[in-house]
Amino acid sequence: MEENQQEEIDLEVKTEEAKKKVTGLLASIKEFMSVLLDIKTNTDRAGAVQTIKDGISMQGHTAWILVFSILIASIGLNANSAAVVIGAMLISPLMGPILGIGLSFGTNDMETLRRSMINLGVMVGLSLLTSFLFFSIPWFQEATPEILARIRPDVRDVFIALAGGLALIIAITRPSPQTNTVAGVAIATALMPPLCAAGYGLAVYNWTYFFGAMFLFIINTIFIALATFVIVEFLNFPNVKYINYAKQKKVVQFASLIAFVILAISVWQFYGLFKENQFHRRATNFVKELKENGISIIDEDEDDYDFNSNTINLVVFGRNVSGEELQKWNEKLPEFGLNETVLNIRQSTDNTDLRAEVKSLSELYTQNQRIIISRDDAIKNKEDKIRLLENELSHFYNNQVPFKEISKEARINYDNLERISYAKRIKTDFNTIDSLTVFGVKWKDKVARKTVDKQEQKLKMWLKVRLKLDTLMVVRE
Known part of the structure; x- marks a missing residue:
């Protein structure tokens, strides 16, 4: 126990x-x-405020830098070059007024808010005017993929702008600010390309492009400013004091109201983008299910999924979809979370022309494949011939005798040699063909015959070693 x-x-x-x-x-x-x-310790609040205020102004040198960076970005969008667009974003001064707006709300600084709003308007105006003038030139009015990618906001743009704004204001509040963070945020949030795309929309009178690109720019602007406001409040930046207490109270109330409105708009924008993105994802899954069940769809595009009207519009070919089958698919929409979504399928009762066109394209493809195969065969045959000729040429050069060097060496080694000649003798017994290397030599008359015989035998042995030949003939002239 x-x-x-x-x-x-x-x-x-x-x-x-x-x-x-x-x-x-x-x-x-x-x-x-x-x-x-911890980001509150060693925070340079005064330095951060001064840095942001210094970057608000859009005049003089800054205005020209903005104009040229917008021009470079417009050229990059037109040339479909992401590298050029990124280069333009690295030198653009777009972040200053936006950070100023977030700072002014966080510190109740109405003067900074007024300056920031004015300079933001100037920035937008200059950017739109520059891109509009560039894209007004007829040669530069093609809707490239780089432009089309900037006319429709996505829910991920909200997260990018918010995270980028937070990273930027935190970097500025460091005792030693990180300038490379400013460049990185400028690239990530991509403030400049939407403005260029909006200018393109104005130049080609396409209001869908214009409002879509401006909407993307506004989203980035609001969420960067919101991120700045949040960090300024979190780090307890000192508020601007006014001599008149009543005025200060009104300023604080006005700033709080505006901040609340901006926050409400931001939440509303985020919710709207989230719902649209969710609708497109579900519609894509539904269409994928249709394809797996033998429905052939042509001209498929994201524009087929209309979030505003809550409809999916598809064009099908091949077998006709019956009314019962269409109703069955409409009833299946709620299984994909597409409640009250309407499926519209357009089909032709006579698709003979379409089938003929598909057949023609198939035959053209087959013909092109044959041409490619025959061309490849011709290239291969030529390569084989070249390889054969190279081998024969190599064999020819390997069998060649360096007669000039041989004659010089023979003259040095054999003083009694008067002249030497060289030839290839080809013989056959009508069954095989063989070649024999033959050297003709003439000795000086005064040399004794015994000496000539000895020298000639020695010359023959030397030639065999020198030319690496098993057999050769030396003929006395």
């Missing part, structure tokens, strides 16, 4: 010790994370 009680006491002691260790570990982790993520 006493042993059991002692075991229980020991167990309780060990449990308490374990709890203390876990508590200590959690406290250490909490302290570590607090130090790791």
Whole structure:
């Protein structure tokens, strides 16, 4: 009995010790994370305020930098070059007034708000005018993929703008600001391309492009300003003090009202984009299901999914879809979360022309494939011939005798040699053909015959070694 009680006491002691260790570990982790993520310590509030205010103005040099950066971005969009667009964003001064708006709301600074709004308007005006003039030139009015990618906002743009704004204002509040963060945020949030795309919409009188691009720009602007406001409030930036208390109270109330309105608009925009993105994703899954069930769809595009009218419009070919089948698919829409969505299918009772066109394209493709195959065969044959000729040429050069060098060396080694000649003798027994290397030599008349025989035998041996030949003939002239 006493042993059991002692075991229980020991167990309780060990449990308490374990709890203390876990508590200590959690406290250490909490302290570590607090130090790791702390941005209030060593925050340069005065320096951050001055940096933001210095970047608000859009006049003089800054205005010209903006004009040229917009021009570069417009050229990049027209040339469909992402690298050129990124280069333009690196030098653009668009962030200043937007950060000024967020700062002014966080510090109740109406003068900074007034300056920021005026300069933001100037910035937008200059950007639209520059891009409009560029895209008004008829040669530059093609709707490239880079332009089309900037006329329809996406829910991910909200997260990019919010995260980019937070990163930017935190970087500015550091004791030593990170300038590379400003460039990175300018690229990520992509403020400039939507303005250029809006100018393109004005130049080609396409209001859908214009309002879509401006909507994307407004989303980026609002959420960057909102992120700035949140960090300014979190870091307790000092509010601007007014001599007149009543005026200060009105300014605070007005700033709070505007901040609330902007927050409400931001939430509404985010919700709208989220619902539209959700609708497109569900519609895509539904159409994928249609295809898997043998429905052939042509000219499929995201414009077929109309979020505003809650409809899916498809054009099908091949077999006709019966009314019962169409109703069946309409009834299946709620399974994909597409409640009250209407499926509209357009089909032709006579698709003979379409089939003929598809057949013609198929035959043309087959013909082109044959041409490509025959061309490849011709190229292969030519390559084989070239390879054969190269081998024969190599064999020819390998069998050649360097007669000029041989004659010089022979003259040095054999003083009694008067002249030397060289030839290839080809012989056959009518079954095989063979070639033989033949050297003709003439010795000086005054040399004794015995000496000539000895020198000639020595010359023959030297020639075999020098030319790496097993057989050769030396003929006395």
